[in-house]
Amino acid sequence: xxxxxxxxxxxxxxxxxxxxxxxxxxxxxxxxxxxxxxxxxxxxxxxxxxxxxxxxxxxxxxxxxxxxxxxxxxxxxxxxxxxxxxxxxxxxxxxxxxxxxxxxxxxxxxxxxxxxxxxxxxxxxxxxxxxxxxxxxxxxxxxxxxxxxxxxxxxxxxxxxxxxxxxxxxxxxxxxxxxxxxxxxxxxxxxxxxxxxxxxxxxxxxxxxxxxxxxxxxxxxxxxxxxxxxxxxxxxxxxxxxxxxxxxxxxxxxxxxxxxxxxxxxxxxxxxxxxxxxxxxxxxxxxxxxxxxxxxxxxxxxxxxxxxxxxxxxxxxxxxxxxxxxxxxxxxxxxxxxxxxxxxxxxxxxxxxxxxxxxxxxxxxxxxxxxxxxxxxxxxxxxxxxxxxxxxxxxxxxxxxxxxxxxxxxxxxxxxxxxxxxxxxxxxxxxxxxxxxxxxxxxxxxxxxxxxxxxxxxxxxxxxxxxxxxxxxxxxxxxxxxxxxxxxxxxxxxxxxxxxxxxxxxxxxxxxxxxxxxxxxxxxxxxxxxxxxxxxxxxxxxxxxxxxxxxxxxxx
Ligand code: TEU
Numbered sequence: 001x002x003x004x005x006x007x008x009x010x011x012x013x014x015x016x017x018x019x020x021x022x023x024x025x026x027x028x029x030x031x032x033x034x035x036x037x038x039x040x041x042x043x044x045x046x047x048x049x050x051x052x053x054x055x056x057x058x059x060x061x062x063x064x065x066x067x068x069x070x071x072x073x074x075x076x077x078x079x080x081x082x083x084x085x086x087x088x089x090x091x092x093x094x095x096x097x098x099x100x101x102x103x104x105x106x107x108x109x110x111x112x113x114x115x116x117x118x119x120x121x122x123x124x125x126x127x128x129x130x131x132x133x134x135x136x137x138x139x140x141x142x143x144x145x146x147x148x149x150x151x152x153x154x155x156x157x158x159x160x161x162x163x164x165x166x167x168x169x170x171x172x173x174x175x176x177x178x179x180x181x182x183x184x185x186x187x188x189x190x191x192x193x194x195x196x197x198x199x200x201x202x203x204x205x206x207x208x209x210x211x212x213x214x215x216x217x218x219x220x221x222x223x224x225x226x227x228x229x230x231x232x233x234x235x236x237x238x239x240x241x242x243x244x245x246x247x248x249x250x251x252x253x254x255x256x257x258x259x260x261x262x263x264x265x266x267x268x269x270x271x272x273x274x275x276x277x278x279x280x281x282x283x284x285x286x287x288x289x290x291x292x293x294x295x296x297x298x299x300x301x302x303x304x305x306x307x308x309x310x311x312x313x314x315x316x317x318x319x320x321x322x323x324x325x326x327x328x329x330x331x332x333x334x335x336x337x338x339x340x341x342x343x344x345x346x347x348x349x350x351x352x353x354x355x356x357x358x359x360x361x362x363x364x365x366x367x368x369x370x371x372x373x374x375x376x377x378x379x380x381x382x383x384x385x386x387x388x389x390x391x392x393x394x395x396x397x398x399x400x401x402x403x404x405x406x407x408x409x410x411x412x413x414x415x416x417x418x419x420x421x422x423x424x425x426x427x428x429x430x431x432x433x434x435x436x437x438x439x440x441x442x443x444x445x446x447x448x449x450x451x452x453x454x455x456x457x458x459x460x461x462x463x464x465x466x467x468x469x470x471x472x473x474x475x476x477x478x479x480x481x482x483x484x485x486x487x488x489x490x491x492x493x494x495x496x497x498x499x500x501x502x503x504x505x506x507x508x509x510x511x512x513x514x515x516x517x518x519x520x521x522x523x524x525x526x527x528x529x530x531x532x533x534x535x536x537x538x539x540x541x542x543x544x545x546x547x548x549x550x551x552x553x554x555x556x
Contacts, residue, residue, distance in 0.1 A: 009046035021432035030076035044467040047094040064105035096195035127160040140222025145390040195250035205229030218290035236273035267319035276320040308483035321360030331416040335374040349532035350550035356466040374416040375441035490514040507550035526553040
């Protein structure tokens with residue numbers, strides 16, 4: 001069987017609002033992306049994932065869509081988008097668009113219709129329940145804080161919103177809703193795009209009894225009744241047949257609080273559901289008691305265990321992982337698990353090596369390839385994200401001191417990754433001539449694209465090499481995965497094996513030296529494919545790894 005092209009590919013995620021502004025609006029635009037395509041080509045990525053550009057009141061930066069068939073005017077026109085597709089294709093790159101179909105904005109025409117009266121044909125496009133004893137129908141909470149239900153005064157019923165109250169959940173039980181969504185996706189697919197990223201797609205099927213949740217240690221009441229819900233696999237297969245298969249689209253599902261078993265089912269080839277999945281378990285290993293808004297410490301062994309379990313588990317069924325450290329919802333990885341000080345460069349490269357040598361399709365989030373860091377804003381007003389503001393209020397209500405709340409926000413806010421892309425050392429980092437919608441991080445004179453391109457030793461070129469290695473060495477795509485030294489407190493180590501070849505990845509995850517001894521006999525002589533130090537030893541039986549040192553060995 002011919003190998004699927006996306007198994008050897010690397011995807012680059014663009015958050016258009018913060019990428020490159022050509023019109024002085026302070027927000028990036030589609031033309032700005034087009035102007036940077038040669039830069040992306042130089043990096044070597046195969047596909048661009050564009051986060052939502054559809055008409056939206058921007059309560060949640062485009063994840064609240066009010067018209068699926070229109071582009072946000074500040075980003076450009078439909079023609080601009082069509083040009084982006086052809087400019088990408090001219091460079092032999094592909095486009096993946098982000099589709100948000102768990103919910104729409106409450107500004108969407110369907111929702112307006114739905115609220116006009118109980119018997120409006122669009123009423124059943126959303127999820128409504130009567131008040132229970134004058135209050136919310138159950139105890140489910142929104143992922144952005146507070147109840148997941150809001151009262152619609154006019155008709156005196158509650159509607160469900162798993163996210164912001166302006167993001168009303170669609171009723172997937174209604175066949176018309178599914179048909180309408182599939183039709184909309186086909187409209188976009190017909191424009192020639194190559195893939196879809198499906199926002200929180202594992203939340204679309206809800207347990208129809210809508211029971212109270214009595215057991216949620218992380219406080220996320222309701223989660224078990226809508227996560228990978230009762231009809232989810234049926235819906236995914238249906239969507240596959242109606243949209244993905246006819247257009248030969250590559251698909252990645254964003255899976256919130258999912259399980260390995262569910263993702264095996266979503267991606268094993270004979271299920272005909274999705275090609276790959278994002279899961280977030282490896283990015284919760286620094287949460288205290290599973291709670292995001294805490295300043296917990298990294299549990300390193302747990303991180304290794306999770307990543308390894310998913311490697312092995314997905315391989316067992318022929319499923320496929322989307323590999324990532326960063327996206328627009330996560331803090332910057334170098335600030336989080338790496339080092340912002342003397343080992344900034346080494347640690348960023350180490351993190352990249354550890355991830356990119358695994359099986360799956362790697363995703364790079366804009367700015368990650370130059371080691372962008374969290375901005376550490378000191379004032380609440382500098383943060384714009386709705387979830388951050390809700391969290392601020394909720395934490396303050398617990399009596400926590402202002403200073404401590406801000407410290408947690410600096411660590412956790414989604415705006416950490418949303419600050420404008422740092423292109424050069426001129427004002428506003430070359431992102432805009434206007435006033436940026438979100439402040440530029442203050443270190444843009446040290447960390448920017450121009451500087452990275454001038455330095456042959458930069459993080460950028462390390463990513464470039466990793467992307468190339470994936471293309472040159474089939475073992476990265478196909479090799480079996482075997483975790484090693486799982487109890488080691490500092491070293492991340494694993495092997496890949498395929499057709500008599502072997503890859504060994506050895507990485508010191510911390511800022512102190514670490515002793516490594518290879519737990520098996522070193523047989524063949526190895527070559528170093530890539531290291532983040534100039535002079536790593538070619539013998540790996542016994543090594544003293546320097547801070548954040550990461551070496552990739554290959555032998556036949
Ligand atoms: O995110 C889904 C999601 O659950 C998150 O990663 C979320 O940001 C986190 O739980 C908050 O703590 C997707 C999008 O990526 C995100 O930007 C949207 O806000 C969200 O869906 C709603 O559409």
